[in-house]
Amino acid sequence: MIIRLAHTSDRQAWDQYVAGHTMGSPYHKYSWGQAVQKAYGHQAQYWLAEQEGQIVGVLPCVRLKRLLGGEKYCALPFCDVGGPLAQSHEIRQLLLDRAAAEGAVILESRDMGKQGEAKQYQGNKVSMRLPLPDSSEALLASFKSKLRSQVRKAEKNGLRYETGRSEQLLQHFYEVMLVNMRALGSPVHSYKWFREIIEQYGEQCLVGVVYLDQIPAGAGIILINGEKASIPWASTKSEFNRLAPNMLLYWALLAYCAEHRITEFDFGRSTYGEGTYKFKSQWGAQPWPLNWQTYQNGQLLKTSDTDTHASTSRLKGTMKQWVIRLWRTMPLSWTAKLGPLLRKQIDL
Template sequence: MNADLAVRASRFAVFPVEDYQGYVDRHPDATPYHRSGWLRAAEAGYGHTAWVVSAHRGDQLCGVLPLVEVKPPLGASSLVSLPFCDLGGPLADNEDIRYSLIEAARKLASTNRSNGVEIRVSGEPVDMSKAAEPLPAKVRMLLDLPESSEALFKQFKPKLRSQIRKAEKNGLTAEIRQDPAAIEAFYEVFADNMHRLGSPVHSLAWFSTLAQAYGDNLLISLVHEGTTVVGAGIVLTTGTRACIPWASTRAEFNHLAPNMLLYWTFLSHLADTGYRQFDFGRSTPEEGTFRFKKQWGALPTELTWQRLEPAGRPATESRNSSGTVSATSRIRRIVETLWQRMPLGVANWLGPKLRKYITL
């Protein structure tokens, strides 16, 4: 069936970026993470090698699979589609081509002596009313946006509308920007929040290169209490879709509800400028972040992260994006506590050196 199909793996640095981005722009399943900017930032910000597995019929591009090769100082590398975000995976004209792309990625893993390929994809919508069925470990929360912010505000429940007004009544203001100074303001809040959570922080260089690579497809929202930035977030866009990979607030100002104004500022802007779907990102069903996103009207869709063996060996069992066992959770809590006790300056220096190898 695919006798005339040519599939090959190329380094992103030599692949025609306009061809790759053009295919992403045309594909109905493309996410903001599929944009060429994510691969650019992975290379420029962290020094990873990015790859594109592509399928062609003659001169016609009919499928792409973006990959980032993450190689730690010790051990074999991994090919991930895509690291540092919820999903990536192949985009193809049909399922046969999709399968061919994945098989070519497994061959690339064997050639590069990588320990495997991880494909992160979105699954089916989750019906939370079916109590007899086990819930997936992780979901992405999706909200369909109406034609205007006015229509969006009207569809919110009264409690949510009052929480948004509370932030405004508390004197908070918000703005959307795209300049380098806004990235630095975001990073100050983000790094402080990651330290509080006990998690290694991304580097400022990662966000700066991401902003350069995405251009107008990256938005920054800053929430102010007077002259102090108390909340900040980043949204990525493509076509009529938008997603929010990072949002943070300063804990000492949370009683003023900066998070509510942060999200409302993004959502209202996106609705008014023609975006029709907002991805709130990854959550565990029924936990705190899940309930926060659900109150905006977002609905869950399963996330599946599948680990594939190299060298044509059978794929391991598909797993949801959790994969955490109790012993690992206990170790993680210990590490988080130690990280929280580390001086902020030390954490901000050490964190990026570790974070570049943590693909979550």
Template sequence: MRIRRLGSDEKQAWDDYVAAHPQALPYHRHAWKDAVEAAYGFEGIYLVAEEQGRIDGVLPLVLFSWPLLGQRLISLPYCDAGGILAENESIAARLLAGARILAQRPPFSALEIRCRHPLSGQETGGGGINKVRMVLDLPQGGDKLMSGLKAKLRSQIKKPERDGLYARLGGGELLAEFYAVFAENMRDLGSPVHSRLWFEEILKAFGQQAAIGVIYSPEGRPAAAGILLRNGKLACVPWASSLRCFKHLNPNMLLYWTFLSFAADNGSEKFDFGRSTQGEGSWRFKKQWGAEPEPLYWETFSAEKRWASNAAAGGKSRRWAEAVWRRLPLETTSYLGPKVRRFISL
């Protein structure tokens, strides 16, 4: 067996392997590499484990750079998890060893693996980031899904429509409305927004495996919006937002129901609500649908050959920056946000 870099003409072979692997996420698809390179200019280095011309494992990596702070290999930036997909632990270990060799070469300072399971046989520094994915098993069809929900939740789903809200599900034709909602919500949260180009490239790269959902107020104004990505039997929502002025109408309930019913009607067996901190508001929102937590493990291998947990940045400086950002005009944050967000790998 040899570990090598994926060739430029092997995109379909990569995606075929990812589509068939039970642990794969949409972020493992070659589309993520295409979007990262096109929107933000960071190079994807995708490794394959090959045996007699057959792919038996993959490890997607992105060469991520910070101004004045060096470079590291990340699997994968801008999402909950990437990591190794392989036929067995021996092949996974070979892929990890290959990535470690790359990361020890200048100018790299570290290798960061974000995965769904602890790296087998490796000394880790604490077991993750105190974050979980919230995952729901789906029945076959939206009608079965609705009938299996508690009466209170069914009422909460139907109330926005009784109040005059309505949903649209589509593609690039809804991008402008999605981005308007998303950019304003990110400003209100104190967080730099992704560039619109990033989402254009996501839609382009994922094609029919991506969809935009928008919820409209009775007056026809976008009130909530999100993006759904699919791979194999898994559907996930990495980005969803709603406007605070419509919070009393609860558009998020209708937004997530739109995505859930679409996924159930189109062959998805699991629905990933995305990353949350246990006990916080977004975790409780996802939990009410019946989603169960699955821990995430983000581990960093440094040049000193120690594994350490890579917890999210915090502290007073972050809270201060968020407070300042929330006070800036939307036009300012929409201009500055993408320039900053490019260098935030979360």
């Protein structure tokens, strides 16, 4: 057994292993760490385990240098999942031990839990996942009539969509993100981050934009790993929400996946029972618990839901609400400049 840091020459073999692993996600691909490193300067440290020349385990990890709080190792930042993938628990532990020996004394691992009863999800973050049929026609037929009518409503309202990877689509996607993130009172990722995502993922990435005439009303990006797809970012401009751009956006991306042999669509993180959870569940998506764990020197220190991690990295109470209100009043140009400087420090 050999445990070592991965190099660019290992990229293809790494991605093949991730694509074949039952718990592999688009975030586990080699591309994610490269995008983080090139866009934000955080160092990607990707360990792999080899046996007889074959990869039998991987641990994608990023060393985050933060203005406050020093260094943090995370597997992986800016996404829902990204912990170690391995052929056995023993190999998984070897990867964690090696990471600890190389400096990752404290490491946060974002893993997927096992499905259980609804009561275990109450108040926690879950990943919403939908099995897909082999065609968009079959997918549309599987929806309830109310859902189909909402998609048709968006089209009747004059909305249309485009998908691809062009610079123009990315610019329109970012325009929607800027407006929506300011409305939420939250800093936005840098444009360079999204350009790196497109560059690193290539054909395993798709941008979707919904338009009213020539005006971007909603937009999202999906990432693909083998037969799985995830949507880490989706936004709409609130002034167009009465026209249901989010319904057309998700339909466009789901239909694309169904037509391109994707068998599972990950709608991303939601709080169980709340608004975004209900939106995603109407498409038929089912909850999977997110199990984020902290390791010290390779040994499990604690396990907690994502809300606990979020509470330690965000402002609380009245101060948080004050910051949100202030951010919402800033000119869009200010949030475009300040947002990325803050966002690179927030690993959620």
